[in-house]
Amino acid sequence: EYAKSVVLVEDNSLPKAQKIKVKQSIESRGKRVKVSGWVHRLRVQGKDMMFVVLRDGTGYLQCVLTGKLCHNYDAITLSVESTITVYGVINALPEGKTAPDNHELVVDFWEVVGKAPSGDDAFNNKVTQDADPSFLLDSRHLVIRGETQSAVLKARAQVIKAFRAHYDSRGYTEVTPPCMVQTQVEGGSTLFEFNYYGEKAYLTQSSQLYLETCLPSLGDVFCLAESYRAEKSHTRRHLSEYSHLEAEMAFLSFDDLLESLEDLLCDTIERVMADEPTRKLVEQLNPNFKMPERPFMRMKYADAIEYLRANDIKKEDGSYYVFGEDIPEAPERAMTDKINRPIFLTHFPAEIKAFYMQKVPGDRRVTESVDVLMPNVGEIVGGSMRMDNREELLEAYNKAGIDPTPYYWYTDQRKYGTTPHGGYGLGVERFLAWLLNRHTVRDCSLYPRFTGRCTP
Numbered sequence: 001e002y003a004k005s006v007v008l009v010e011d012n013s014l015p016k017a018q019k020i021k022v023k024q025s026i027e028s029r030g031k032r033v034k035v036s037g038w039v040h041r042l043r044v045q046g047k048d049m050m051f052v053v054l055r056d057g058t059g060y061l062q063c064v065l066t067g068k069l070c071h072n073y074d075a076i077t078l079s080v081e082s083t084i085t086v087y088g089v090i091n092a093l094p095e096g097k098t099a100p101d102n103h104e105l106v107v108d109f110w111e112v113v114g115k116a117p118s119g120d121d122a123f124n125n126k127v128t129q130d131a132d133p134s135f136l137l138d139s140r141h142l143v144i145r146g147e148t149q150s151a152v153l154k155a156r157a158q159v160i161k162a163f164r165a166h167y168d169s170r171g172y173t174e175v176t177p178p179c180m181v182q183t184q185v186e187g188g189s190t191l192f193e194f195n196y197y198g199e200k201a202y203l204t205q206s207s208q209l210y211l212e213t214c215l216p217s218l219g220d221v222f223c224l225a226e227s228y229r230a231e232k233s234h235t236r237r238h239l240s241e242y243s244h245l246e247a248e249m250a251f252l253s254f255d256d257l258l259e260s261l262e263d264l265l266c267d268t269i270e271r272v273m274a275d276e277p278t279r280k281l282v283e284q285l286n287p288n289f290k291m292p293e294r295p296f297m298r299m300k301y302a303d304a305i306e307y308l309r310a311n312d313i314k315k316e317d318g319s320y321y322v323f324g325e326d327i328p329e330a331p332e333r334a335m336t337d338k339i340n341r342p343i344f345l346t347h348f349p350a351e352i353k354a355f356y357m358q359k360v361p362g363d364r365r366v367t368e369s370v371d372v373l374m375p376n377v378g379e380i381v382g383g384s385m386r387m388d389n390r391e392e393l394l395e396a397y398n399k400a401g402i403d404p405t406p407y408y409w410y411t412d413q414r415k416y417g418t419t420p421h422g423g424y425g426l427g428v429e430r431f432l433a434w435l436l437n438r439h440t441v442r443d444c445s446l447y448p449r450f451t452g453r454c455t456p
């Protein structure tokens, strides 16, 4: 009853508060400000003092409320995740106290914007550390408010910015290919099919074929688009929808392609780490991160088969992998973790790779192809040189059981001025899982989609 009778009013004799975001706190020290956000943490000390860590997506700010400010009904019923606006002055902390950025806002007035529930429905009870994974996935809209998940999403935004800056500095043009298509790129078994005004269409697996058509028009190009794979396998690195960074270049050799990939990966990481707040995020999430050393190790597929044998990495049935077989995720990871540095795995046999890959002139069993393998994650990039001869391409469709009719526009590239060309696709969530040391790519996607999950 007493609390309900306490009414807070702003003291009009104080200087007018300037509205700021939390990230402007340091530069706003000493001035009277107002900040709005979510109650990230709440600590009540006796009946005359409350500490609130306020979060607004740009940072965290400790606020201290004293005396009457802690006595009203809103104060005694305040719960985490409620939204509030606080007014006051940000002061450096005295020795011995700690808070984000070593300062705190000494509140002189505050208001509730929207209350969050307490008790059984409280945020802390809904999103607990040890909750089972499917519950956490159902609650992802709340989980992303957490310090770790929001750090991953912030780092992701910065990484994407760095990729774009890299391509811009190297003279690539960004394009936006369609997601609704009528052709496959990486095999029919992982296509998501849908009804397009009565015609059969698919969600794209890769924008590669479209990028190839842009070379004569724009030169080197890249795109960042969602790709879709109806993967049956439930692994920690497979999503049904993922962000696919793809690039395509004309008039280059396979060696040039490998070099441009090394340049992309190293330059992007350097850009990410050169930005102080982002470097801190990477260090927070992956304290043992080390810059990869150039040049990357180069290993032919045939040598990887030998490596697996020499290191006693076998199939489930106890036999060794032989030339011509796909190296699945488990042995690939065992090898990559053991070597413990980035690997360019090259020259895969033609039969286990996509129809469009260029064969090695001197050894037509294998292709000018590359997978980039990273410790802890495995493959993060797949790329190759593309067949540039029209007859050979027509034969390749035939061999793969693909009807060339809907591919007429792709085949035309070999008719109207062909050129040696190549490119690659990088799985953004896999790159992030490696850089930020996340156990699964699911943690690197805002709302991950995988077998059995399309919510929230």
Ligand code: 4AD
Residues within 6 Å of the ligand: 185, 186, 205, 206, 207, 208, 229, 231, 237, 238, 239, 240, 241, 242, 244, 246, 247, 379, 380, 381, 382, 383, 384, 423, 424, 425, 426, 427, 428, 429, 430, 441
């Ligand atoms: O190796 P992939 O299938 O290659 C292509 O799609 C080429 N057409 C790309 C190109 O040359 N333009 O896929 C490329 C990368 C993989 O290395 C992996 O990082 C990622 O895409 N990827 C996936 N990421 C998450 N979930 C999945 N289901 C993925 N499938 C591929």
